[in-house]
Amino acid sequence: MQIDPSNPPDLSAQIAAAIRDAIVSGTLPVDERLPSEAELAEKFAVSRPTVREALKRLAAQALIRTQRGATGGAFVNRQTYAEAHAQQITTATLLLSMNEVSFVTACEARYALERACAPLAAQRRTDDQIALMLAEISRQQDPALTDEAFCASDIAFHRALVDAAHNPVLSYQLAGAVEAMQPLMNMITYPARSRARIVALHRAIAEALEVHDATTCDAELAALASYTEELAETVFAARQVQTP
Amino acid sequence: MQIDPSNPPDLSAQIAAAIRDAIVSGTLPVDERLPSEAELAEKFAVSRPTVREALKRLAAQALIRTQRGATGGAFVNRQTYAEAHAQQITTATLLLSMNEVSFVTACEARYALERACAPLAAQRRTDDQIALMLAEISRQQDPALTDEAFCASDIAFHRALVDAAHNPVLSYQLAGAVEAMQPLMNMITYPARSRARIVALHRAIAEALEVHDATTCDAELAALASYTEELAETVFAARQVQTP
DNA sequence: GCCAAATCAAATGTCAGACGTTTAATTGTC
């Protein structure tokens, strides 16, 4: 764990990288306490503010956490699904919003991923998840539901579908992707008239999962995907006429 | 963009969150220059080191970049696929290594995702990608290839498969997942005797893509998945006997 | 001898001021 002090303009980045490598390689196990800031400063032959900047970089990636007080310090953080998930959502959201990713590209990716876990979900779904999905479908049928609430319910429905696969790695990957794409999706599903069709497809998906029918589930997901793309085309066409 | 100075222990985190929100919400567009560190310090009524810690947090997430010199400063970074990809790999790698994710879980997730883009890949693959896959297969047949090199080639092969779908969002998601799982996979594919079978499956996959045969491609991927799991069982069983 | 309160010490969080370095714009000269 050494750095090159002769190549300065970024000592804090070098130190952060050195510590990160130690964590990733397992040299520093979970919950291990790092040396104090003063000790690290001495070890790397830099000042304490520089060490602190390095630690803040690691904290931003949830690699470490800090505690104040006598037995305080920086500790190696256990990476939780929840944290990784949250991180992935911000990253993916920015990625999509800053790179003019077309709706069809995002939509295609989303449904491809979702269909990937449909077979597993059909096989392993629990009654709880079916109940959750049906409850969301009921909410979505309420005409008084605002567009925002409808979209939130849509997320919850698909989240339940993904979780039904009972694979935490898959859930983490997919839930992040689905949520990140939601801002794009929202633009499409706002026209209220499309709700009935979407709800019908949701119902078909839930029922297919209930009877462990992977084939039907996949077909209905495909139908939902193509319907969503179709809607998108309509919306974009209307928008182009509106703002020439 | 204000903070609460009365609730200190983490002014830098509050400032980082405030700036991050401004970026995510689009208030600060890409390539916009943030105020100088001194100006930010004055604006938030904190010292310059505190502002710097906040900026380092954002830099760690690739949300900003900094330049020195007269027209220097912090600029809002465009989130690139490459950066998001690199970030996802470190996060996912740590997530897997720190949470005792079972091999079957990781393997299942990986192949589920990979099979998700197989239909698209079969439809859109270019000759370049087929050539790349065949080249990797040739390398994998060399008995002199080290285990590390074989695994690297394995990654390249699957990366080409994913890229053949020609969907950058899908590539970003999947390539991250595949690479993050590689350390786990490596433990399995090390026994050299399994290489021939793996190479044969790779060849079958490449040939199916070449003739745009999505069904066969999916079947061969499924076969590769089950063979990998089978190998894993063997390895783990042997290990248990070895270290009782 | 035991329990509670006061004290202490270690560590992070924050601040102020300073100096060095990089970089682009400005100025001055030929």
Add this chain to the structure above:
DNA sequence: GACAATTAAACGTCTGACATTTGATTTGGC
């Protein structure tokens, strides 16, 4: 007008200090 020297703005780093938190230690009382 082109090129070189100067200047100024900004980041990168250092030093030293004080505040705050928090667990451990010591002290005091009973």
